[in-house]
Amino acid sequence: MQFLSTRDPSHHVGLSAALARGIAPDGGLYVPEVFPTLSVEAFAGCDTVAECARVLLAPFFDGDALAGEVPGIAHEAFNFPVPIVPLALKDDVGVLELFHGPTAAFKDFGARFLAGTFAKLPHDPKRPLSILVATSGDTGGAVAAAFHGRAGMEVIVLYPKGLVSARQEQQLTCWGGNVRTLAVRGTFDDCQALVKAAFADAPLRLTRELSSANSINIGRLLPQASYYAYASLHTWRRTGKRANFIVPSGNLGNVLAAVWARRVGLPIGRLHMAFNENRTVPDYLDGKPWQPRPSKATLASAMDVGNPSNMERLTYLYPDLNAVRDAVSSVSVTDTQIRARIQEDHLALHQTWCPHTAIAAQAYQQLSATDRAAGPWLLVATAHPAKFPETVEPLIHAQVPVPDALARLLCLPRQVTEIEASMTALKACLA
Numbered sequence: 552m553q554f555l556s557t558r559d560p561s562h563h564v565g566l567s568a569a570l571a572r573g574i575a576p577d578g579g580l581y582v583p584e585v586f587p588t589l590s591v592e593a594f595a596g597c598d599t600v601a602e603c604a605r606v607l608l609a610p611f612f613d614g615d616a617l618a619g620e621v622p623g624i625a626h627e628a629f630n631f632p633v634p635i636v637p638l639a640l641k642d643d644v645g646v647l648e649l650f651h652g653p654t655a656a657f658k659d660f661g662a663r664f665l666a667g668t669f670a671k672l673p674h675d676p677k678r679p680l681s682i683l684v685a686t687s688g689d690t691g692g693a694v695a696a697a698f699h700g701r702a703g704m705e706v707i708v709l710y711p712k713g714l715v716s717a718r719q720e721q722q723l724t725c726w727g728g729n730v731r732t733l734a735v736r737g738t739f740d741d742c743q744a745l746v747k748a749a750f751a752d753a754p755l756r757l758t759r760e761l762s763s764a765n766s767i768n769i770g771r772l773l774p775q776a777s778y779y780a781y782a783s784l785h786t787w788r789r790t791g792k793r794a795n796f797i798v799p800s801g802n803l804g805n806v807l808a809a810v811w812a813r814r815v816g817l818p819i820g821r822l823h824m825a826f827n828e829n830r831t832v833p834d835y836l837d838g839k840p841w842q843p844r845p846s847k848a849t850l851a852s853a854m855d856v857g858n859p860s861n862m863e864r865l866t867y868l869y870p871d872l873n874a875v876r877d878a879v880s881s882v883s884v885t886d887t888q889i890r891a892r893i894q895e896d897h898l899a900l901h902q903t904w905c906p907h908t909a910i911a912a913q914a915y916q917q918l919s920a921t922d923r924a925a926g927p928w929l930l931v932a933t934a935h936p937a938k939f940p941e942t943v944e945p946l947i948h949a950q951v952p953v954p955d956a957l958a959r960l961l962c963l964p965r966q967v968t969e970i971e972a973s974m975t976a977l978k979a980c981l982a
């Protein structure tokens with residue numbers, strides 16, 4: 552299998568090269584040249600995310616040096632539970648809990664799989680592999696956790712100072728060792744622009760092998776398709792129906808993995824993207840011109856993205872607006888609605904949402920009766936509520952118990968360098 556750049560289909564590389572580069576030389580994003588077709592029967596006997604990954608990812612790794620490693624990497628990466636929990640009192644609605652990994656957010660799936668693949672790629676001992684990652688909150692912690700302590704690789708995390716929650720900040724800065732954390736005086740979009748500029752900087756690339764662990768890296772997207780395979784097969788075997796998903800969305804990496812899983816043939820119905828007040832995508836689907844804009848700070852900060860990079864992959868697959876509208880739908884939810892949903896569902900359903908997952912729960916409420924009846928629906932729960940106590944606890948008038956893995960990280964000392972949002976400042980840190 553070869554992978555093409557969204558901007559220049561004549562540029563193609565094998566999967567190992569696409570993983571190592573992160574972004575194509577022309578600035579485009581890697582996409583599979585073709586989508587394989589897999590039947591539900593091909594997944595017979597696959598009862599875990601790791602087993603689904605083995606079948607799903609095999610054709611994408613076909614012909615690549617890493618092909619034989621996929622089962623091992625998936626087994627090691629997806630070593631935590633992925634419960635599908637029915638929502639009390641509601642018919643045909645379940646919650647796909649993706650927050651039981653080491654940093655309590657779904658980013659652990661992609662980050663851990665990517666770290667596993669990088670560990671197996673050949674390395675030049677003279678040019679250390681530096682993973683650059685811009686984060687709006689959860690990515691950086693997941694990537695740092697996944698790569699921490701791995702030999703021959705360093706991680707440089709950039710996050711917008713003051714725009715992530717206290718516990719997210721702790722997870723970004725508690726590492727040391729081969730992880731360097733930079734608090735950038737700017738927004739997530741500034742961090743993302745710095746990472747892109749670093750990739751375009753030829754002198755910098757001479758001294759180190761740069762790679763990206765953002766959701767632009769195909770090595771994060773592909774493994775995420777595995778939990779959609781797992782959840783849709785679980786639903787299919789139980790009900791004989793296609794699962795519809797509501798996906799809290801920012802940079803579109805999560806929902807794109809679902810789009811790809813459906814494209815391969817998994818029994819997935821509708822994909823409904825739930826956004827916060829960053830309306831770039833919903834406005835576009837409403838018929839307005841594509842208009843990236845500065846991100847706006849909301850309660851669901853890991854989704855504060857004004858220029859979602861994975862849109863380029865979606866429009867590559869579905870070049871015209873009507874085709875995009877057939878593939879995905881969207882809604883935008885306000886901070887006021889997030890707060891109300893957290894309060895109501897805590898009282899009525901005994902369910903505690905993180906602010907991101909609350910957006911999916913609210914999006915479900917806003918579906919038409921017809922759409923709801925066309926279930927089953929799965930709400931994709933992207934983070935554990937204990938990551939956002941300052942938002943959640945005052946609303947529910949209770950403490951959220953902290954999962955053990957998270958509790959361990961919260962005791963470690965912080966190690967962080969503050970920089971201004973400029974290439975000069977970034978390069979000074981990398982020197």
Ligand SMILES: *Cc1c(COP(=O)(O)O)cnc(C)c1O
Pocket residue numbers: 656657658688689690766799800801802803804805806853854907908933934
């Ligand atoms: C990253 C993140 C999202 C958004 O996912 P995308 O892949 O960027 O669309 C949603 N919720 C949480 C908790 C996240 O960390």
